[in-house]
Amino acid sequence: MKMFVEPARIYLHRDAVDFRKSIDGLVALVEGELERDAYTGALFLFCNKAKDKLKLVYWDKTGFALWYKRLEKQKFKWPNKASLQEFELSPEQLDWLLSGYDVLGHEELQYKSMI
Known part of the structure; x- marks a missing residue:
């Protein structure tokens, strides 16, 4: 995913989020439920109950930006029975998630020489 910010x-x-929520409602979840500062420039991802839509919200130094993605025939691989309320992803994992891959519960591949 090409982004305008790093x-x-x-x-x-x-957890699934009511998708009637827009920027203000999602920022309230970030600060209230996740107890995070929404003004740090971090990117926060949310999914609907059907797992076919997601929203991303972040502060870009001038205001909040909201991105929305809807899948036509598939579902996002979203954790639902994990004990953690939130997960931190790498930029690469975000790309994988947006491409439909399951990014949680998998370890990075480790390569070593056969010599």
Whole structure:
């Protein structure tokens, strides 16, 4: 995903969110439920109950930006039975998630020489 900003951190909110919420409602979740400062430049991801839509919200130094993505036939691989309320993702994991891959519960591949 090409972004206009380089987010300091990327957080995925585990629980489904009412998608009638817009920027103010999502920022309230960030600050109230996740107990995070929404003004840090971090990117926060939210998914709907059907897991076919997601919203991203972040502060870009002049205001909040909201991105929305809807899948036509598939569902996002979203954690729903994990014990953590939020997960921190790398930019690469965000790209994978937006491409439909399951990014949680998998370890990075480690390569070593056969010599």
